[in-house]
Every structure is written in structure tokens, then in C-alpha cells.
Amino acid sequence: MAETVLKVENLTKAYTISHQGESSATYSKSLRESISKGAKAISQKLLNSSSKEILNPHSEEFLALHDISFEIKQGDRVGIVGRNGAGKSTLLKILSRVVEPTKGKITIRGRVASLLEVGTGFHPELTGRENIYLNGAILGMTKIEIRKSFDEIVAFSEVEKFLDTPVKRYSSGMYVRLAFAVAAHLEPEILIVDEVLAVGDMQFQKKCLGKMEDVSQDEGRTVLFVSHNMNAIQRLCSKCIMLDKGRLVGFSNTQDIVFQYMSGDFGKTSPTEWINIESLRRSGSGQVRFIAIQYSSLDESVNFYPYSNGAINFVLDIESDEARNISRLSVVFYDRAGTKLVNADTIKIGQQIFLSKGRNQVKLRIDHLYLNPDIYILGLFLANPDVVYDNIESAFEIEVIDRVTESLGMKPEIDGVVSCDLQIL
Amino acid sequence: MNDQNIAVQKELVIEAGRTEKQYWKDLWRYRELFYFLAWRDILVRYKQTAIGIIWALIRPFLTMVVFTVVFGQLAKLPSGGVPYPILVFAGMLPWQFFANSLSECSNSLVGNANLISKVYFPRLIVPTSAIIVSFVDFMISGIILLALMAWYTFIPDWRILTLPLFILIATAASMGAGLWLAALTVQYRDFRFIVPFIVQFGLYISPVGFSSSIVPEQWRLLYSINPMVGVIDGFRWAILGGESKLYLPGFSLSLAFVFVLLWSGIWYFRKMERTFVDVI
Numbered sequence: 098m099a100e101t102v103l104k105v106e107n108l109t110k111a112y113t114i115s116h117q118g119e120s121s122a123t124y125s126k127s128l129r130e131s132i133s134k135g136a137k138a139i140s141q142k143l144l145n146s147s148s149k150e151i152l153n154p155h156s157e158e159f160l161a162l163h164d165i166s167f168e169i170k171q172g173d174r175v176g177i178v179g180r181n182g183a184g185k186s187t188l189l190k191i192l193s194r195v196v197e198p199t200k201g202k203i204t205i206r207g208r209v210a211s212l213l214e215v216g217t218g219f220h221p222e223l224t225g226r227e228n229i230y231l232n233g234a235i236l237g238m239t240k241i242e243i244r245k246s247f248d249e250i251v252a253f254s255e256v257e258k259f260l261d262t263p264v265k266r267y268s269s270g271m272y273v274r275l276a277f278a279v280a281a282h283l284e285p286e287i288l289i290v291d292e293v294l295a296v297g298d299m300q301f302q303k304k305c306l307g308k309m310e311d312v313s314q315d316e317g318r319t320v321l322f323v324s325h326n327m328n329a330i331q332r333l334c335s336k337c338i339m340l341d342k343g344r345l346v347g348f349s350n351t352q353d354i355v356f357q358y359m360s361g362d363f364g365k366t367s368p369t370e371w372i373n374i375e376s377l378r379r380s381g382s383g384q385v386r387f388i389a390i391q392y393s394s395l396d397e398s399v400n401f402y403p404y405s406n407g408a409i410n411f412v413l414d415i416e417s418d419e420a421r422n423i424s425r426l427s428v429v430f431y432d433r434a435g436t437k438l439v440n441a442d443t444i445k446i447g448q449q450i451f452l453s454k455g456r457n458q459v460k461l462r463i464d465h466l467y468l469n470p471d472i473y474i475l476g477l478f479l480a481n482p483d484v485v486y487d488n489i490e491s492a493f494e495i496e497v498i499d500r501v502t503e504s505l506g507m508k509p510e511i512d513g514v515v516s517c518d519l520q521i522l
Numbered sequence: 523m524n525d526q527n528i529a530v531q532k533e534l535v536i537e538a539g540r541t542e543k544q545y546w547k548d549l550w551r552y553r554e555l556f557y558f559l560a561w562r563d564i565l566v567r568y569k570q571t572a573i574g575i576i577w578a579l580i581r582p583f584l585t586m587v588v589f590t591v592v593f594g595q596l597a598k599l600p601s602g603g604v605p606y607p608i609l610v611f612a613g614m615l616p617w618q619f620f621a622n623s624l625s626e627c628s629n630s631l632v633g634n635a636n637l638i639s640k641v642y643f644p645r646l647i648v649p650t651s652a653i654i655v656s657f658v659d660f661m662i663s664g665i666i667l668l669a670l671m672a673w674y675t676f677i678p679d680w681r682i683l684t685l686p687l688f689i690l691i692a693t694a695a696s697m698g699a700g701l702w703l704a705a706l707t708v709q710y711r712d713f714r715f716i717v718p719f720i721v722q723f724g725l726y727i728s729p730v731g732f733s734s735s736i737v738p739e740q741w742r743l744l745y746s747i748n749p750m751v752g753v754i755d756g757f758r759w760a761i762l763g764g765e766s767k768l769y770l771p772g773f774s775l776s777l778a779f780v781f782v783l784l785w786s787g788i789w790y791f792r793k794m795e796r797t798f799v800d801v802i
Contacts, residue, residue: 112800190799194536194642197796203536217640220562222569227562234558235641263569 099170101206102287102319103192108201110162110187161187163343165201169321171286174313176334176351177323178358180378183340185323189213189291192321207286207319210236215293216276221265225256225275228264232279246282253308254278274301281308288312289321302326306333327355327435356433359474359491366493368393368401371414374477374492385421385452385486387477389414392495404500405469405516411461415479417452423486424449428461429476430468431491438468438514442478467516470499545644545792552643559634559651563626564658575662582618582663586611586670593731604762605674611667612761613730613754616692619660620699620750621721626652627700628707628717635802645795646788649704653696667761679763688756691780695749698783701791708798729754734769742772749783752776 162184169175179185190196192203193211218235219228229250233243251257254274259267267275277293290309306329313320324330330337330351337354339347347354366372368391375388391412393401403409411428427442441463443450450459475495479487534544568574589610630652631638631645638645671678707713725731728750737745745751752773 191536195638195640196799198536198538200538205534205536211641213640214636218637220566222566223562227565231558231562234555235637235643237552237643239554 099172101168101204102171103169103206103321104204105168105192106166106202106204108162108165108188108191108203109160109199110184110191110196111199112159112161113156114159115156160343162191162198165340165343165345167338167345167348169319171319172313172317173336174309174320174322174334176330176337176354177321177340178325178327178330178337178354179340182342184343185340186213186291188340189289189321189323192289205287208237209287209289210280210283210285211289211291212277212280212293213289213291215273219264219272219276222263224263225260225267228275229279232276233283236280236283237285238283242284250278250282253281253304270298270301277301277305281305281312284316285318287319287321291323292325302329309333327359331355331434352433355435359431359433359435366495368403372493374489377489377492379487379489381479381485381487383487384419384484385415385417385423385479387413387479387487387489387492388416388456390477390492396500399498399500403466403495403497405497406465406467406518407500409463409466411463413459413461413477415452415457415459417454417457419454421452421481422449423452423479424482425478425480426450426459426461427478428463429478430466430495431474431476432471432514433474435474435491438473439466465518466497468497469513469516470497471514472496548644549646552647555643555647556651556654559647560654560658563651563655578659578662579666582611582614583666585618586614586666589614589731605670605676608667608670608674608676609733609758609762610731611670612758613728613733615660615663615667616688616753616757617725617728617730617750618663619656619692620696620753621724622656622659623653623696623700624703624721625717626656627696628703628713630700631704631708631798632711632714632802638802639799645798646701646791649700649791650697653693653700656696657693678761681760681763683760685757685760688753688760691756691777692753694784695753695780698780698785698787699749701787702783705791705794705798708802709794724748724750729758733758734772742769743775746772746775747779749776749780752780 165184165188177185177188187196189211190213191198192205193209193213195211195213216228216232218232220231223231229247230240230243234240238246251260254271254277256267256271256275259271264272264275273293280290288309309320309322310333312318320333322330322333334351336349337347337351338345339354339358347357371389371391373389375386379387392403393410394403394407395401395410396404396407413426423443425442425444427440427444429437429441430439432438441461443461452459472494473496474491475493477487477489477492479485568577571577586607590607593606593610627649630649634648638648670676703713703717707717727745728748729737734745734751734755746769753776755769755773755776
């Protein structure tokens with residue numbers, strides 16, 4: 098029975114944000130008043146530790162983490178996912194003791210080593226060799242431990258030839274490899290890794306993931322891994338925690354959490370209903386925007402649901418700031434892991450769409466949607482060769498059903514991703 | 523599976539506002555970091571220089587020459603029968619140590635912001651390693667003093683054996699002031715401008731270029747509040763021997779002030795430590 102190595106109870110972290118006050122009021126105050134107010138404020142601040150918030154009408158309390166509780170057992174590999182700003186890095190910083198919590202309690206059993214940034218403490222003027230010692234010491238290794246693992250670290254990082262050149266001459270790839278190599282040999286009981294794999298090529302990422310796998314499987318260490326790379330998370334982690342705006346919104350197996358993460362702000366949608374996508378998270382210049390969308394398979398017998406090999410119609414409500422010709426409008430189907438499966442892009446049929454200023458309705462039809470029954474995530478994309486107008490990566494969930502078995506009242510088998518037209522001749 | 527290695531580990535509890543008894547144990551656990559941070563700063567200083575470590579000797583030597591000419595030859599301040607360069611140097615040695623410590627310490631936390639915001643270790647190590655670097659400089663300058671004494675064939679008497687005591691007091695003064703300034707600079711960057719000014723000003727009100735005996739009686743006690751007065755006078759008394767006198771009331775006052783500075787410095791630093799990351 099694996100024991101608990103990390104227990105978090107009701108963890109909260111609050112920050113004070115100050116806002117610019119009304120400056121006009123201060124000018125009318127006398128100098129004497131301003132000085133005495135200032136002196137009072139300074140002496141108050143000097144004698145107060147700022148964990149006791151000094152109430153100020155122009156400051157606001159921001160909760161980076163709100164009442165988080167979870168437990169992690171020895172040998173677990175747990176992924177932590179969430180949008181930017183969800184509180185992942187703050188959580189890691191608190192677990193690494195870099196930041197103090199405002200409320201709550203954390204119990205840790207074992208040594209923690211964090212890799213919150215690649216090359217923490219690396220000094221550009223020092224050589225690779227010197228930086229290995231420095232970085233190792235900063236991360237908590239003793240000189241003896243570093244010397245013992247020195248050769249392994251150098252071998253893992255593959256920078257042997259450049260060991261005695263100042264690190265400022267390294268390429269970014271070498272830099273990252275060296276930094277990770279040191280951290281990988283830390284031998285802590287709990288290893289916390291924060292999005293550091295975002296830098297580095299495929300081969301390096303595979304190597305690092307492999308090392309983290311080894312470390313937990315063979316040596317029984319616990320790994321906490323934050324990443325936006327769903328593939329990496331799925332490969333390494335069996336369980337995931339999902340954070341959203343400082344709250345814990347999910348803690349279960351990776352498959353479910355990844356799907357929850359990819360699904361975006363909308364849940365499941367139904368055909369023939371207008372879906373308002375005006376305020377969804379998106380990127381792009383914004384000169385042309387998707388406002389709403391409606392889809393239907395035009396087959397009443399299946400309640401207009403899209404079905405394998407069947408046709409699907411889309412009606413898109415698009416707003417443009419001026420009259421334009423659009424060369425690329427695409428509707429994209431993604432699977433649960435975020436893999437792009439179908440890109441229905443108008444550029445492939447070589448037809449442009451004309452939009453007038455204001456609101457437009459564009460109708461699209463896919464004659465045969467060759468996807469097996471499952472729940473997919475829809476993305477929308479609008480661009481011209483020189484500029485991307487609107488890009489919503491995960492707008493909502495769309496369900497594709499099996500028409501045949503559905504009408505027979507049977508449950509379909511999920512089998513493969515792509516479907517096809519089959520006939521017996 | 524190496525379950526044996528991960529056997530019963532001591533539990534660590536992190537909670538808001540919990541007084542870290544852990545802290546002092548951590549300082550011991552992270553003791554190698556003192557060495558590594560100081561080593562890094564010294565190494566980096568002389569990287570890509572042509573004459574490297576020799577700079578550590580040239581600087582104090584040149585300052586000593588300038589002071590001897592200005593205060594000794596031009597201002598003709600009395601030296602009490604001792605070669606003027608040695609009088610100056612005996613005062614300059616602790617002063618340089620204190621001044622360097624102050625400047626390095628106050629910027630140490632801000633300068634290591636990238637470390638402090640990403641890794642855990644007892645933050646006290648950062649300003650302390652800055653003081654260690656200044657101490658290394660101090661030792662190197664000590665070599666010049668030995669060279670000077672050899673040049674003037676000046677043999678110090680038994681009082682030189684008390685020198686380590688004064689070195690200890692100098693370190694305590696540097697630590698106390700350094701910790702205060704390090705913690706304050708994180709919150710109020712004004713101190714970046716205030717510290718060089720204090721150092722400049724301090725040079726003239728401390729008995730570096732002159733001997734304390736020229737300070738008139740009625741100002742003696744007030745003048746002794748400056749912690750470096752006690753230290754520098756002590757250094758002179760230990761190194762120069764003979765004529766050099768130690769004004770006891772003033773010295774005791776200085777000493778008391780140094781210890782107040784040290785304990786309050788540690789107290790303030792520990793108090794503000796948990797907010798460093800948020801403010802830095």
C-alpha cells in the first residue's frame with residue numbers, strides 16, 4: 098500500500114494588487130499633510146510584515162489559489178494542467194517552499210527538488226563544468242554528490258566537448274540539456290517539473306520524459322509534471338490535476354482530465370441550435386470574428402446529429418469590420434488528445450468567401466464526414482495569406498453518432514478513428 | 523524498487539506563518555551554498571580579465587598611496603610616531619571590508635532575484651556569501667599590510683594577537699548593517715542610491731585617513747556611535763601598538779551598537795524574508 102508523500106489541505110494564496118488612485122486629490126493636499134501621511138505609512142510598513150494586508154481602498158485581493166486539497170502517493174506520476182493563469186506555477190512554488198501560503202497546510206514526506214526554470218543559477222561567464230557544480234549546489238546537492246554523478250550528468254547532456262567553454266557561448270539547446278541533466282540527477286523523493294520541456298527539440302523531450310519515467314518506475318520516486326503538451330502528459334502521467342482560475346476542478350485519470358482540458362469552456366452541444374461563440378478564448382487580429390454557429394446533418398431520423406459518413410451542414414454567423422474576401426475558412430475536428438483529424442478548409446477547394454461589412458451568414462457543407470462515432474472538439478479558423486483574423490482552437494464538443502446502429506437501437510463500437518463507405522458487391 | 527531508501531522520512535509541514543525551527547537546521551544543510559555563491563562571485567569578477575586576481579592587490583595599494591599623500595603630506599595630520607602609510611592602512615583595511623560588505627550585501631538579494639524566486643534555500647545565505655567575498659578581499663589586502671610592515675621594518679607588539687577579536691567585531695558590524703540594507707533594498711529600491719552615499723560619507727567621519735586622537739573631547743562620545751570607529755581604533759591599537767591609545771568609553775559604545783545592529787539585522791531579515799519573493 099503506497100503511502101502518502103504529499104498532502105495538501107485547503108491551500109490558499111492571496112496577492113494584493115494595487116490600482117492607480119485618483120491623482121487629482123493629492124495635489125490639493127498641503128505638503129505638510131503629504132509628508133506626515135508618507136511618514137506614517139513608511140513607519141507602518143517597516144514595522145508590519147506585509148503578510149498582514151494593509152487595507153487600502155485602491156488595492157484588491159487576488160486569489161491565485163483558492164482552497165486546494167489533494168493527496169499524492171509514493172511513486173505516482175501526476176500531471177498538472179490548466180490554462181495560463183490557472184495557478185499551476187504558484188502551486189509549484191508553494192510546494193517548493195519558494196512562496197509562503199496564505200492559508201492551508203501542506204505535509205511533505207521526503208526531499209523535494211524543483212525544476213521551475215531551466216538553468217536556475219547558471220552564470221553566463223562560468224564554464225559548463227563550473228555551472229554544473231553551481232547549479233547542483235543551488236538545487237541542494239552536496240559537492241560529493243555532484244562529483245559522484247558528474248560523469249553521468251555530462252554524458253546525459255552530451256556537451257562533453259564544450260565543458261570548459263563559458264556557458265554564454267552555448268546554443269539554447271545545449272543550455273537546456275545541461276540544465277536538465279543536472280536536475281535529473283538530483284535523486285530527490287519528489288521531483289517537481291514545471292513546463293521546462295517547452296524548450297528543446299523532440300529528441301531531448303523524449304529523453305527527459307524517459308528519464309522521468311525511469312526515475313519513478315525504477316526508483317519509486319514521485320513526479321509532479323506541469324505541461325501544456327498533452328502528448329507528454331499522456332505519455333508520462335497516470336493521473337492528472339486540473340486547475341482553473343485558482344481552483345481544483347479535476348483530479349482523476351489522465352484520459353478524462355485531458356479531455357476536460359481540451360473541451361474548452363463549452364460542454365456538449367446539440368444540432369440545430371445556435372451556439373454563441375462570441376466570447377470564447379481565441380487569437381487573431383479580430384477584424385473578422387466568429388459570432389455564432391449552428392450545425393445539422395439534415396436527417397430527422399437521427400435528430401439532426403452528425404453521423405459517420407454522413408453530410409453535415411454548418412451555418413456560421415461572422416462579423417467583419419469591412420468588406421473583404423476571405424481565402425481561408427476552416428472547420429477543424431480534433432480528438433480527445435488534441436490531434437487534428439479533419440481540416441475542412443475552403444482553401445482546398447480554391448473558393449473565396451466574400452464578406453460585407455457587418456454581420457454575414459456563411460453556409461458550409463461537408464458531404465461525407467468520415468469519422469467514427471465519438472465526441473470530438475470543434476475548432477474554427479479564419480484567415481487570409483497575410484493575416485489570421487480569428488482562431489478558436491477548441492470551441493465546443495460535437496458528437497458524431499452511428500446512424501445505422503442508432504436507428505436499430507444498438508450501441509456502436511468505437512473502432513478506429515476514420516470511417517469509410519463500405520459495400521458488399 | 524528501492525523502498526528501503528525511501529523509508530520513514532521526516533515529515534515537513536508548510537503552513538502560513540509557521541515559525542521555521544527548520545530554518546536553522548536548513549542553514550546547516552545548505553552550508554555548502556555559502557561557499558558556492560562566494561566562489562561564483564569571486565570567479566566571475568576576474569573572468570576575461572588580463573591580470574585577474576592582481577586587481578585585488580592594486581586597488582587597496584593605490585588607495586593607500588592617495589591617502590598618505592593627501593592626509594599625511596598635504597594635510598600634515600599627526601601620526602603619533604608611526605609611518606603614515608601603515609597608520610592609514612591599518613584603518614583602511616577594516617573600512618574597505620565594511621564598505622564593500624555594505625555595498626555587496628545591499629544589492630545581493632536584488633541581484634540574485636532569479637535564484638530567490640525559483641529555488642528554496644535559506645535566504646540568509648545570500649547576503650552572508652556577499653560578506654564572505656568581502657572577507658576574501660580583506661585577507662588579500664592584509665598581504666599588502668604585511669608587505670608595508672616589512673618595508674618599514676615595523677614590528678608589531680603583543681597586541682597584534684587581539685586582532686582576530688576586532689576582525690570578528692568588524693564582521694558583526696558588516697553583517698548587521700548588511701542584513702538591514704539587504705532586506706530594505708528589496709522593498710525600497712531607494713536604498714540603491716542611499717548606500718553609496720552612506721559609504722562615501724562614512725569614509726570621512728570614520729578615522730580612516732586620520733587618527734581618532736584629533737577629534738575634540740566634547741565630540742568623542744557622539745563620534746563613537748559610528749560602529750566603525752570602535753573597529754578601526756581597535757585595529758590601530760592592535761597593529762600599531764606603542765603610542766596608539768584606545769578610548770574605552772567610546773569603544774564600548776561602539777561595541778554595544780554593533781551587537782544591537784547585528785541582532786536587529788537578523789530579526790528584521792527573518793521577518794521580511796517570507797515576503798521577498800512577492801516583492802522582488
